[in-house]
Amino acid sequence: MSSLYGNSIKISIFGQSHSDSIGVVIDGIPAGEPFDAEKLKAFTARRAPSNNSLGTPRKEADEFEVLSGVANGKFCGAPFAAVIKNTNVKPGDYSEFSERPRPGHADYTANVKYHGANDFSGGGHFSGRLTAPLCIAGGICLQLLENRGIYIGAHHERIGSVTDLRFDPVNVSKADFDALVRGRVTVIDESKLSKMEALVEECRSEKDSVGGVIECAVIGLPAGLGDPIFDGMENRIAQIVFGIPGVKGIEFGNGFDCAKIRGSENNDSFAYKDGKVVTETNNHGGILGGITSGMPLVFRAALKPTPSIFKEQNTVDLTEKEDCTLVIKGRHDPCIAVRALPCMEAAAAIAVYDALLDHNKTNI
Numbered sequence: 460m461s462s463l464y465g466n467s468i469k470i471s472i473f474g475q476s477h478s479d480s481i482g483v484v485i486d487g488i489p490a491g492e493p494f495d496a497e498k499l500k501a502f503t504a505r506r507a508p509s510n511n512s513l514g515t516p517r518k519e520a521d522e523f524e525v526l527s528g529v530a531n532g533k534f535c536g537a538p539f540a541a542v543i544k545n546t547n548v549k550p551g552d553y554s555e556f557s558e559r560p561r562p563g564h565a566d567y568t569a570n571v572k573y574h575g576a577n578d579f580s581g582g583g584h585f586s587g588r589l590t591a592p593l594c595i596a597g598g599i600c601l602q603l604l605e606n607r608g609i610y611i612g613a614h615h616e617r618i619g620s621v622t623d624l625r626f627d628p629v630n631v632s633k634a635d636f637d638a639l640v641r642g643r644v645t646v647i648d649e650s651k652l653s654k655m656e657a658l659v660e661e662c663r664s665e666k667d668s669v670g671g672v673i674e675c676a677v678i679g680l681p682a683g684l685g686d687p688i689f690d691g692m693e694n695r696i697a698q699i700v701f702g703i704p705g706v707k708g709i710e711f712g713n714g715f716d717c718a719k720i721r722g723s724e725n726n727d728s729f730a731y732k733d734g735k736v737v738t739e740t741n742n743h744g745g746i747l748g749g750i751t752s753g754m755p756l757v758f759r760a761a762l763k764p765t766p767s768i769f770k771e772q773n774t775v776d777l778t779e780k781e782d783c784t785l786v787i788k789g790r791h792d793p794c795i796a797v798r799a800l801p802c803m804e805a806a807a808a809i810a811v812y813d814a815l816l817d818h819n820k821t822n823i
Contacts, residue, residue, distance in 0.1 A: 597805020
């Protein structure tokens, strides 16, 4: 099923935007690992719509309840399960979209696939609301990785036409993550903070939206994680990153820019540093042949402008079989990239932790 992910750990996300609850089940977390509930709450709160004034007016605290899998502050070997109650739902805002699909949404394609039986309130199972349980799973994996000296950080590399600096792909460190400027968006260059925020507010005031790019880095990874062909680290990360609604593209290392240069410029020369094999540059983004090289793993993901805009748009009436217009109501983010940042960290953590467990099984 499309809501399942993982090899050594199995993650299942369930629920709909306006169902009673949403949640996640994780099978395969090694017994005895510590569980820090307060740290997880702090991480999931970063995604919550109630914590960022650039986001949707929908107010949900994203408070989760752990149902199973933890005993005495440690994972106990049973499947971990957690739920979040949906407490601020307005299904009436979406009543017409079963017949008049919203441009840029899954309303039409879901209608075709599920023969009209899909839940269209708030986008149902296609909603960005489902990134809340993704962040529960990812927040847990972040803790488990940090226990092993592996850290993940991300920032808004672009919001619309406003660009931030990029991580140094060779030398990015935990200190760089700690130094990120966290306003309503997250940047390296503080001078870009107000410009990005102003652009999002401008789009909101014009009943429009804007897209963005999130850059994410993973440090402390050993060389050797991942597999060739279909289970490479790029594949694993891309699969789960595309599970974040609105993601339309991903690149690793220098990505599409490598198509502009020659092999002599693109190849990263190997060298020894403190007795360890490194590369002098990191155009490969920490992955060669689908396998981690030990250099920082760096990728960027592009998110489209929020399709729910308040301008009048053209669509079709599926019942009357004719063209028509619609004006979307409801509560929507003018830039989904803003709150998607912890989701990107979560997705990366899940993919990396799963690959790490796979590696440990085959290298005992």
